[in-house]
Amino acid sequence: MLTALPFARPARRSWTSVLVLLLLSLRALAQTSGNPILAGYQADPEMDYFNGTYYIYPTTDGNSSGGQFHAFSSTDLTNWTDRGVVFDLGRQTTWATYNGWAPSVVARNGKYYYYYTAHNNATNTPSIGVAVGNTPLGPFTDNGQPLLTPALSNNITQDVIDPMVFVDDDGQAYIYYGGSSGARMVVRKLNADMVSLTSDEPRDITPQNYTEAPYLVKRNGRYYLTYSNGRWFDDSYNVQYATSTSPTGPWTYGGSVVSSDANRFGPGHHSITQFPGCDDYYIVYHRYQDRTYKTRQVAIDHLTFNADGSIQKVNMTPYGVAPRPAGSACPVSPMLVSGGLYKLTHKDTDQCLDVDNGSTAPGANVQQFTDNGTNAQRWTVTLQADGHYKLLNKNSGHALDVAGASAAPGTNVQQWTDNGNDAQRWQLQAMSGGFYKLLHKGTDQALDVASNSVSPGANVQQYTDNGNDAQRWQLTITDQPIVSGGVYRLTHKGTTQCLDVDNNSSAPGTLVHQYTDNGNDAQRWVITRMADGYYKLTHRNTNQCLEVASNSTSPGATVQQYTDNGNDAQRWQIVSLGDGYCKLVHKGATLCLDVDNNLSDPGTGVHQWTDNGNDAQRWRLDLMPQNAGNTTLKAKNAAELLAATPLTVYPTPATSQVHFVVTPTQTGTLTLDVLDTQGRLVRHLATDRGVQGQATEYLLDGSTWAAGVYTVRLNMAGQVSHTKLVLVH
Structure with missing residues (x-):
């Protein structure tokens, strides 16, 4: 577990800070499943949800003969129990004794149907069998003969492997299989008994870039066929997908679902599980971390659909997913943007x-x-x-x-x-x-x-x-309007990792990285629109701005926080991409705020990089709730205080609630008033004692006011500041 927690630039940290971050990382991971989720070396996992319990049926890599199948169960996705051998080729079949892999289990007719690949002793070829049990853990009784062979596939594929069974809304069951040698995918219909085939001919419905391991889900009337691509024994292995309006195609290629990154390799042979009744999906897959397929392990991550129905590419995580017991309420989609x-x-x-x-x-x-x-x-x-x-x-x-x-x-x-x-x-x-x-x-x-x-x-x-x-x-x-003066959380696309200041430091020059969402101020940024149309991002409760070190225009330049000095190194263009995500482009350059290698690991460094359109440069900006009242700004000296804006009004134009933020440049009595276009007082907002550097927020409901332009006047110890308020209805 510890090796899965890389830290950004550890040479610049003391051992104490490393220990603190390590403990924080473990605390965050303790609330999730962690990855990998199963003990030992397992591969080809299918996860199913039966009667309030999750079951994973893998290929057990630790069994060299490939004759035994284990199952694992969990009631919350985070704690998994090995339920032992649930099917044994040598003892429970007559036609196969070894090379068993890639099971698929379906519940129907009050039974559980266990489909699997095994070596057919009679034909010396891979074939697919089926066994039937009364529980998800068996005992399973084999059908006594292969369900599918090359001959029963009209020799479309010689590798009759990797079965996956899908039952459509009309009750028709389909079995998808085949691949590797020749890389062809076949579909056949199953009878209602689930152990025999209909008279329909086998069909070759191979999608683009297909290698093996098909898996089908249906969402909102659309069929999503996901499958493995590449070589199963190296880091070219990955998952891609295609869609159709029919369970048998034709397919429209969709793109990549998950592929190797800088730390984890060969993700593939997966399954996708929907939490019943919710738009909440999980992908379970195998991967390895030492560039050898002999150490394949099972991982779990969220799978998310974009607003247009496409699949958002999955970032492999070391932390997995949060607990999800039966009966849980459906969560808010990660695609929903606050604000x-x-x-x-x-x-x-x-x-x-x-x-x-x-x-x-x-x-x-x-x-x-x-x-x-x-x-x-x-x-x-x-x-x-x-x-x-x-x-x-x-x-x-x-x-x-x-x-x-x-x-x-x-x-x-x-x-x-x-x-x-x-x-x-x-x-x-x-x-x-x-x-x-x-x-x-x-x-x-x-x-x-x-x-x-x-x-x-x-x-x-x-x-x-x-x-x-x-x-x-x-x-x-x-x-996706940006509320100037609003407090935002910036989340890296496809992960739960937020833009974060290391150890919540207020020191100039502290590096910025990503870290697991923990709700504290290290992950909160005040976004302010500047006069030139660019934005300044200020770390919550400090005067430190998101900055490119030395105002560099080089790809890979470090991003840090630094004292607000008003230069272009601290200015960002925020570009909404229309799908709930934004890119942040450094002023005067085409370089984007970017996560190193698009990793999802907590502590991964953030830098700037050439705009290449990938997910490493995509951020969800969520407007966060703030308590009314005082917020202390940690100004460092009098010059910085005088440079601060004493009066900020947002939003403007406004339709209803208006926020007035007063940051006194000196301690003393202040008054805050709103005047009409003729200079007449229309509302006295406050008489208060202001404290130097301490921001106070005042609220006004302008929904019943007449539309128009108003002047807001702040008087602090004889120094008067003015700004405009525009109301529209």
Whole structure:
């Protein structure tokens, strides 16, 4: 485990700091499965979920004769138990005694069907058999003869290997197999008894770049065929995929799913498991770390679908996945961006979550209506401190609200002034097919279209969570505005690793790396839009900025934090890519904020690199909740304090809630006022005692104010600062 935790540039750390980071790493990993997840050398894993328990059926590399099959079980994905030999070729078959590998297990008819590859003694070729048991662990009774041979495959493939069985929604079962020598994939239909073949002819449905080990999943009406490519015995081995609208093709090539990186090699022969009812998928695969296939081990990582339905490439991790016991609520998809602007579409219709007539009035009704692209159908979805979400209508600035904060089924849903109470808080769960369920906080009431109507103008209400399509919504990101002055978490694409300052240091020159999301300020950045349109990223609670060392324009130059000095080394262009991810480009260069070798390991260094469009340069920017009140900025000297902006107003333009951040340059009494265009006082916001270098945030609900331009005036010990506030409705 320790060798799987590389540290960025250890020569610059004291032994004490290395020990601290090591302990933190172990603490983070203790909450996950870790990788590898199974004891010993195992390969070709298939993971299945039966009756609240996960089972992995691998090839046992430690058994040189290949005659015995083990199984492993877990109730939470993190603690695995070897259940011993569940099938033994020498004792439980008559037609095969060795070279057993790559099992696949399916539950049907109250039975468990165990498909496997083995050497056919009669024909001296690989063949596929099937055995039947009453439990996931057997005992399994073999069918007595091979189910599939080269002859039963019309000799499309001589390597009758790597079976995978898929049962479609209509009940038809298919078996996919074949590869390696000749690299052809065959499909045949199974009868309902699951141990015999239909009269349909075998078909060659080989996709692009196929070698072996097919695996099929269905999501949202689309079939995803994943398979191994390359040579199984070296680091060319990898997983790719193709899609179709039919379980038998034709296939449209999709690209890479997982491949070797700088630390781990030969990932392949995998399976994909969906947690029932959720848009939550896991990929289990084998890999090795010493460049020899003889030490293959089983690993698990999350598999994520992009908004367009494509598969996001998997970064192999040393930490694996979090516990996932049976009955767990569906999590929020990692694709959801806090602070993103979304369209919510009712399942199977073109009807959007809409404020009636585009009203800006508190209490205006919320309905579904034909997608017309207006701001009345756009909602800013933002994570709150309690883990729930707030949805603010872009047109009005009002929050999605349950009337009277009621928990009663059928209560109307409306928009209302953002007041922070539970009537405006929603739990978001990613359900099957890429849809969401929105649950009203503290209740079992879901956001629901009355009578599951598809009609424009149908009312939106809350109703008891019953799992039907009336309570399913597709969330499509339409924009990713950056809130100047907002606090953000930056997460490397395809991992849980965040942009992090080593040991949460406030020292200038501290290196920046990635680290497991732990929620502390080392992973929080204040993003501020500057006058030239570029952004400054300031490490939370310090005045240290994200900076390229020496303002270098060289690929590979170190990224660090450094005292805010206003130069281009600390300026970044943030480019939204339209899929929920952004790239950060160093000002004056085409170099991107990049994770070294696209690794997912905690502690991997972050540098700048040539824009090459890969995932190492992709970041999800999540707007994080902040407590109202004081935030101390650790200014170093008077010159830095005087360089700080004493008054910041955001967002501007604003539609409703406005934030005023005051950072006094000296200690003393301050007053904060809002004036109209004629200089008349329209609101006295505060009289307070300001402390030098201590930022205080004041809030204003501007939703009932007239649209227009206002002047904000700050008076601190006789020194007056002004800025503009623009309100639009």
